[in-house]
Amino acid sequence: MLKVENLTFAYDQKHNVLDNVSLHIHEGIFTALLGPNGTGKSTLIKNILQLLKYKEGSITADGVDVSTLSIIEKAKLFAYVPQELELGNMSVFDAILLGRKNFATWGFKKEDYDATLDVIGKIGMSDLAFRNVRELSGGERQKVAIARAINQGSKYLFLDEPISNLDIKNQMECLELLRSIMKEYDLTIMASMHDLNMAIRYSDHFLLLKDNKVYKNAVIDELTPEDIKACYGIESEIIKKDGIKIIIPKGI
Amino acid sequence: MGEELQKEYKRINNKRRAILLSLLFIDIALIVVCLCVGSASLSISETLKGIFKIGEKKYSLIIWNIRMPRVLAAVIAGGGLAISGLIMQSVLKNPMASPSTLGVSNAATFGANFAIIVLGMGMMNSSSGTDLYINNPYLVATTALLFAVISVALILLLSHLKRFSSETVVLAGLAVGAIFTAATTIIQYFADSNQLATAVYWSFGNLSRATYLEDLLMTIVVCGAFVFFMFNRINYDAMTAGIDAARTMGVNTRRVSILSLLFASLITATCVSFLGIIGFIGLVAPHIIKRFIGDNHRFLIPATFLTGVGILLIADTISRTIISGLSLPVGAITSLLGGPMFIYLLIRGKQKNA
Numbered sequence: 001m002l003k004v005e006n007l008t009f010a011y012d013q014k015h016n017v018l019d020n021v022s023l024h025i026h027e028g029i030f031t032a033l034l035g036p037n038g039t040g041k042s043t044l045i046k047n048i049l050q051l052l053k054y055k056e057g058s059i060t061a062d063g064v065d066v067s068t069l070s071i072i073e074k075a076k077l078f079a080y081v082p083q084e085l086e087l088g089n090m091s092v093f094d095a096i097l098l099g100r101k102n103f104a105t106w107g108f109k110k111e112d113y114d115a116t117l118d119v120i121g122k123i124g125m126s127d128l129a130f131r132n133v134r135e136l137s138g139g140e141r142q143k144v145a146i147a148r149a150i151n152q153g154s155k156y157l158f159l160d161e162p163i164s165n166l167d168i169k170n171q172m173e174c175l176e177l178l179r180s181i182m183k184e185y186d187l188t189i190m191a192s193m194h195d196l197n198m199a200i201r202y203s204d205h206f207l208l209l210k211d212n213k214v215y216k217n218a219v220i221d222e223l224t225p226e227d228i229k230a231c232y233g234i235e236s237e238i239i240k241k242d243g244i245k246i247i248i249p250k251g252i
Numbered sequence: 253m254g255e256e257l258q259k260e261y262k263r264i265n266n267k268r269r270a271i272l273l274s275l276l277f278i279d280i281a282l283i284v285v286c287l288c289v290g291s292a293s294l295s296i297s298e299t300l301k302g303i304f305k306i307g308e309k310k311y312s313l314i315i316w317n318i319r320m321p322r323v324l325a326a327v328i329a330g331g332g333l334a335i336s337g338l339i340m341q342s343v344l345k346n347p348m349a350s351p352s353t354l355g356v357s358n359a360a361t362f363g364a365n366f367a368i369i370v371l372g373m374g375m376m377n378s379s380s381g382t383d384l385y386i387n388n389p390y391l392v393a394t395t396a397l398l399f400a401v402i403s404v405a406l407i408l409l410l411s412h413l414k415r416f417s418s419e420t421v422v423l424a425g426l427a428v429g430a431i432f433t434a435a436t437t438i439i440q441y442f443a444d445s446n447q448l449a450t451a452v453y454w455s456f457g458n459l460s461r462a463t464y465l466e467d468l469l470m471t472i473v474v475c476g477a478f479v480f481f482m483f484n485r486i487n488y489d490a491m492t493a494g495i496d497a498a499r500t501m502g503v504n505t506r507r508v509s510i511l512s513l514l515f516a517s518l519i520t521a522t523c524v525s526f527l528g529i530i531g532f533i534g535l536v537a538p539h540i541i542k543r544f545i546g547d548n549h550r551f552l553i554p555a556t557f558l559t560g561v562g563i564l565l566i567a568d569t570i571s572r573t574i575i576s577g578l579s580l581p582v583g584a585i586t587s588l589l590g591g592p593m594f595i596y597l598l599i600r601g602k603q604k605n606a
Contacts, residue, residue: 051496075502088492088547093261098490102502107486107550113261117254129257130264132546148493152501 007057032199033192035209075102079149083160099151139170159191275558325462332474334560337534350535351520355429360524363399393525400521457530457583485549532590
């Protein structure tokens with residue numbers, strides 16, 4: 001279990017972007033990280049990944065203080081798909097192979113190449129394996145970044161707004177892929193999202209941030225119109241049609 | 253499917269190896285051409301005889317005493333400056349980064365001017381007119397090196413305060429370069445005409461200044477840096493995915509960046525100190541070869557090295573043949589080739605962002 005306790009972070013001295021945040025992430029589930037713009041979703045992810053230095057608080061994974069781990073140990077625990085995807089000028093294969101960096105000493109070995117081929121097969125990109133990533137569509141690039149992250153063999157996968165720049169089909173494909181790899185690789189996933197309908201459809205839990213604090217951390221079925229009103233400031237109704245829950249925004 | 257992909261991967265790597273081999277052959281051919289060209293023009297067979305010390309002694313004397321130190325300097329400095337620029341670009345994730353744009357060259361120039369003018373280390377040999385005479389070339393080189401290292405330290409410190417964004421580093425480099433250029437102008441203003449001529453002449457990149465000892469010193473620095481860069485090749489690949497992503501992949505981005513910039517600057521500082529300013533190779537060579545190899549540093553680093561060697565050998569040959577009987581400063585030729593390339597990159601970069 002990943003535990004964040006009393007986490008406080010600020011980019012400058014005055015304003016805390018994360019204010020005494022505590023949360024638990026249970027293993028093997030998909031948590032949607034929700035909240036309006038500027039509530040600290042990306043900042044929370046970067047703090048957990050130790051990319052930013054928090055002022056106070058602690059982050060522990062199975063009782064181990066994450067900040068004491070080496071960079072390689074962290075890479076074996078956490079993988080990350082950033083919001084702004086940069087994949088360089090290389091083939092899909094080479095880009096995904098880089099996920100094995102934390103296993104490489106002098107260079108990549110046979111098992112690294114094998115693992116990469118395996119991941120490429122699992123995400124269904126064998127046909128594109130030697131295409132330059134620059135020639136790919138947004139959805140395909142997102143898949144490459146996810147595959148690279150899986151290839152790290154980490155326990156936790158954090159994604160910063162993975163579907164924000166995708167069309168609706170690619171959004172669904174991306175989330176379906178995440179759900180299937182979660183089972184396949186025994187992953188725990190946390191992804192920040194703006195689309196509440198996608199969140200209630202594909203995630204198990206949600207973590208709702210408001211004003212740089214945790215507003216609610218619960219199973220996704222417990223997301224209510226009151227929560228949405230409190231955090232996003234809109235009236236809404238949650239209905240169920242053909243077994244699919246839908247959030248209908250009603251007014252500001 | 254797995255086997256087919258493996259075969260395809262091997263085929264691609266073989267293609268890259270073929271590029272490396274072709275570059276190597278081109279460089280060797282250029283070395284031979286470079287050894288032929290000079291005030292006493294030798295034929296290819298005379299040159300080859302000279303290289304292997306067969307036949308007339310005068311050929312091997314010309315080759316080994318006069319031309320070889322210079323050609324070796326072109327090989328080491330050309331390759332060294334090219335990988336120095338490549339690594340600066342990779343680490344800073346900025347295609348405009350290079351020894352000339354980060355202010356390292358300017359700082360080395362200031363150091364040399366300081367030694368020549370303020371410490372009185374140089375004078376022109378008035379009888380022959382154009383011969384540069386420096387009392388203590390090693391002191392000049394050491395001072396140049398010292399200031400180059402100071403400039404790197406300054407840039408790293410400034411960028412560290414701003415959390416290492418690549419724009420900051422390049423802007424800091426520009427600012428530091430401007431300060432050193434201004435300081436150079438000021439000390440040149442107070443120099444007498446003899447010192448001034450020496451200082452200006454020093455700053456013209458000139459390969460004929462190299463002796464075997466200087467070649468050896470440059471080789472040690474360039475080889476050390478090359479090994480370090482190759483050791484970090486996967487880290488550089490990972491850093492093309494962004495600093496945060498690379499860090500979560502297990503790259504100690506801060507340490508890799510700082511050490512890589514230090515090594516890259518050390519190459520520049522050493523080459524500039526011994527040979528004067530040879531601009532734009534660090535910018536142009538990586539950009540040419542990246543078109544063929546992409547961001548795969550396992551091949552990109554050696555290929556950039558070989559490309560840099562080729563460019564400097566060509567520039568050196570042009571500089572010695574374009575006006576007969578005269579040898580133009582090779583630094584001017586590389587900048588003449590590199591300037592338009594830089595403008596092209598600026599235009600192309602703009603289009604990509606639009």
